[in-house]
Amino acid sequence: MAQEEILVTTEDQAYELIESYLSGHQLPEHISFDGWPNLSFKLEGENFEQSLTPSVMKGFIEMQSQINRAFALAKFGSPDPRRLSKEDRDELEIKVEVKKGSSILTVDMDGFLTKLSQELVGKMSAQEIMITVISAGLIWGGVSIFRRYIDNRKEVRLAEINKDGDKEHLKTLQTMSQEETKRVEIMSTFIKRQPLLDNMDRMAYDAKSEMVKSFVKADRAVIDGVTLDSEMARELTTNARRRSTEVRIDGVYRIEEVNNTDPEAFKVKVRNVRTDQRLTCLVQDIFLDESGNKEALQQAEWERKPVHLSINAKHVDGDIKSAVILYVKDVEEKPE
Template structure:
């Protein structure tokens, strides 16, 4: 498609995503026409053209989500320290408060345009289009927000100890037939675009913290979805941030081998060239005795080995790492 793609609403965005998944390329670029905008309405005595510190933290979470999304798309990392001051300034959100009310609006269209301008220097045009569409539906879409609420509802319903807790959760708005279809499209997009899938996990964490902040209101409407105070407080109970599954396959130096515990074989490794160092558990079910000997030898002789590592990463920090395979192999020059 060589003509410019025009996106006015969430429906247009999902239609374009579906066409992208079917193989269409938007070589003519894209024009956003008033989309996306995140609208929030808070009801309560404290909210009359004003922000409380708790609600302010919710918008700070949204700002951090924008920064993390850019870091993932541009630098393939969740670590926002990679961003320059210029990049941070360019991607700063503005929260508008309607006079005499507690209606807040964040014009994410302008942020995405700046995002495209900054990342477009290194990203192919057709990839930039689908990235912008994906970010828009993740950050501000009714479908993704309703799906988040239902996911949290299912978790809390399973954890609930009283009938009263379960009763509170019944008011969570279910996904409509149209939203269910759109969610399937979004899921396919995330599978095909790993960086957007990483953004999706960050969006989950940001939504939890934002909802926690909005729960001080009697009622909060986000992206057109109304949630009462008691429901919001129930949904964020025991909500833990999601660590990202990430492969860290590469060449490593083994700096320490710990076999003192017969049940857990641990190693400390330093990545070739980057010098990142962390501890990892050696997977017993997949690693042979010979492979463990290679690790031991690599420590003694200070040689380099190629390791297949699966890790859980949160905010750029490795929370857990598991060695799945070992190959005695020198890195290329």
């Protein structure tokens, strides 16, 4: 029988709980955090003696902005931070501590995780809430997933650049151990199956890009054991595409109108049962080609029955500009 409560103090503990859950075991009913997650950065250079420059602060401001968007998505079904109350913003505020003697920074996001766990009550089962909050801790404050970001940017840049000298400099960058690589691969597969976590992962990616970009002003930045010099930080963030402009808004929807009069596009008007959000969606071509899917949408409209839709949308500050239906399932079926 699972313990009723557990205190998570390390990243290893977080991964052990994830692996236990994925193996079919029950998680504790209550989980709290103490001293984790808290990303740690050490910045070296003449401007970084117990102080922060505006450019470095910009990186942390981006992280706060993305955390606000992530919480808005969990609360409202839309990544629109303008809908958050002042109380929400105050409770979500990350804390950046500058240690005495040098610019060693720690980022505490306990407020976000506590607020997220409270918001998900009634929207998920107790087990789903626990695994979502632990995973969110790893996405935003996990050392291994920050290293995964750096490793990803390294591989992208190696594929983009032509100068052998630049490649050699990048190739010297070592990030993840074999054990970390294995854990992160498992975690990445799990994240992709969970729309809220998948969205957070993209938002955290953009926050990390802005943070690493801000480290260009330092002679060296040490991120929990990974050392980046100014040139490396600049190289890693060159041409970094923003990922958070796309968002998964999977959920239970009612089909309000099916429009197949345009031979170039099959359009569907849908309404989210929980949030009442209305969208006009295109339907993915490959999805239409699969047997019965077009009919399933039309049937759902005729019978006025809710269906589970997977929707990929593009947004600007939470306003949905375009949406594409990826697949449809009966609500009785548990989405994969």
